[in-house]
Amino acid sequence: SLAWNTMLTAYAQGGDMLSATILLQKMPHRDLVSSNIIIQAFASNGCLDESTSVFLTMPQKNVITWNTMITVYAQRGDTQKAKILFDRMPQWDILSSNAMIQVLAHAGRITESKIIFESMPETNVATWTCVISANAGVGNLEEMWRLFSLVEQKDIVCWNALVGGLVTAMQTFKAKEALDRMPSWNVVAWNTVMSAYARDGYLTDAKRMFLSMPFRDHLAWCVLLTGYGECGELLNSIQAFNRMPLHDVVSWNVMISVYALNGCLVQAKSIFDRILEHNLSSCTTMMVAFSVNGHVSCAREVFENMPWKDQRSWTALIAVLARNGHMQDAINAFQAMNLEGISPDEITFIAILSGCSHAGKIIGAREHFLLIQSDFGIDPI
RNA sequence: GAUCUCGCUACGGUUGGC
Numbered sequence: 001s002l003a004w005n006t007m008l009t010a011y012a013q014g015g016d017m018l019s020a021t022i023l024l025q026k027m028p029h030r031d032l033v034s035s036n037i038i039i040q041a042f043a044s045n046g047c048l049d050e051s052t053s054v055f056l057t058m059p060q061k062n063v064i065t066w067n068t069m070i071t072v073y074a075q076r077g078d079t080q081k082a083k084i085l086f087d088r089m090p091q092w093d094i095l096s097s098n099a100m101i102q103v104l105a106h107a108g109r110i111t112e113s114k115i116i117f118e119s120m121p122e123t124n125v126a127t128w129t130c131v132i133s134a135n136a137g138v139g140n141l142e143e144m145w146r147l148f149s150l151v152e153q154k155d156i157v158c159w160n161a162l163v164g165g166l167v168t169a170m171q172t173f174k175a176k177e178a179l180d181r182m183p184s185w186n187v188v189a190w191n192t193v194m195s196a197y198a199r200d201g202y203l204t205d206a207k208r209m210f211l212s213m214p215f216r217d218h219l220a221w222c223v224l225l226t227g228y229g230e231c232g233e234l235l236n237s238i239q240a241f242n243r244m245p246l247h248d249v250v251s252w253n254v255m256i257s258v259y260a261l262n263g264c265l266v267q268a269k270s271i272f273d274r275i276l277e278h279n280l281s282s283c284t285t286m287m288v289a290f291s292v293n294g295h296v297s298c299a300r301e302v303f304e305n306m307p308w309k310d311q312r313s314w315t316a317l318i319a320v321l322a323r324n325g326h327m328q329d330a331i332n333a334f335q336a337m338n339l340e341g342i343s344p345d346e347i348t349f350i351a352i353l354s355g356c357s358h359a360g361k362i363i364g365a366r367e368h369f370l371l372i373q374s375d376f377g378i379d380p381i
Numbered sequence: 382g383a384u385c386u387c388g389c390u391a392c393g394g395u396u397g398g399c
Contacts, residue, residue: 062384071387072385093387099387158389159389161389186390194390220390
């Protein structure tokens with residue numbers, strides 16, 4: 001079955017799910033590893049439901065099985081499902097805990113991630129890097145520094161997390177100092193500081209850094225595009241875009257939002273139509289651009305065509321409907337979101353509540369306000 | 382021996398302030 005599994009892996013990695021499925025049925029003995037391969041393959045081809053059903057019918061599972069499912073949910077931003085799986089796992093390895101810490105931290109659930117961190121029998125640099133970023137994300141800078149000083153083998157990624165944390169905390173100068181103290185650098189380090197310059201409006205510094213980088217990746221270009229776009233320098237943004245060696249989804253997405261930000265809906269849409277592989281960001285950006293101009297049905301069409309939807313895209317839809325006076329549709333969308341198992345967050349509720357206030361429905365708003373506390377455990381105040 | 386290979390940078394959601 002080793003040979004069969006190797007074949008299976010080959011098909012799966014080539015994205016040929018049809019052949020993989022056929023092979024699986026022909027196999028004399030499917031084992032744990034075969035199922036793991038299939039789960040992973042379905043997931044990376046966007047078929048999460050298939051992954052889940054294989055997972056549920058597996059007679060035995062190992063750590064790899066569980067880790068695969070956790071990472072899949074994590075990548076989809078479904079923190080809740082990831083956490084449920086994590087809690088059900090019979091045992092954890094470093095990878096599972098790290099993945100979980102990172103996801104929880106990303107969702108702002110720092111307390112839970114701390115609990116996991118403190119109960120880990122063994123950690124590695126990645127673990128520490130996760131908690132460093134987590135603390136930076138919620139503004140615990142002293143804790144971030146403390147943790148950083150405790151890391152024994154600081155590698156580039158760990159240093160980058162520190163620099164990124166300082167950038168998040170709006171301490172651009174300290175970030176630059178940390179950058180200068182790093183033993184070695186990579187593109188991520190430079191991009192991080194560059195994005196801070198751009199964010200703060202220091203376009204000259206951003207550009208200088210861009211030019212002085214020994215290597216550039218496509219993200220460096222994207223940071224520059226974004227910087228120009230946010231400072232209203234549409235022409236520079238377009239020019240930089242045209243100079244890029246190649247265009248990937250992110251750079252297209254940046255341009256959509258730059259155009260939308262500067263009121264050019266038509267150009268935004270034409271870029272959107274030229275993208276071969278839309279992702280969630282492209283669609284959500286486009287929806288919002290439509291919404292600002294009141295094109296509710298166009299926004300809705302983009303939404304319906306999305307391969308899958310996450311919390312942000314659902315929230316965007318709800319906001320689009322609420323803002324344009326379609327309160328009943330917004331509430332329906334909210335219920336549909338819950339049925340899909342995607343949990344709302346405080347931003348979703350603000351979207352609903354502000355919609356109610358525009359429509360003058362105090363009673364409706366009150367109902368949702370109460371729901372926030374009882375059903376979703378979010379404190380509205 | 383085959384399967385997860387987890388950490389850092391970029392683009393998307395709500396309201397309000399100057």
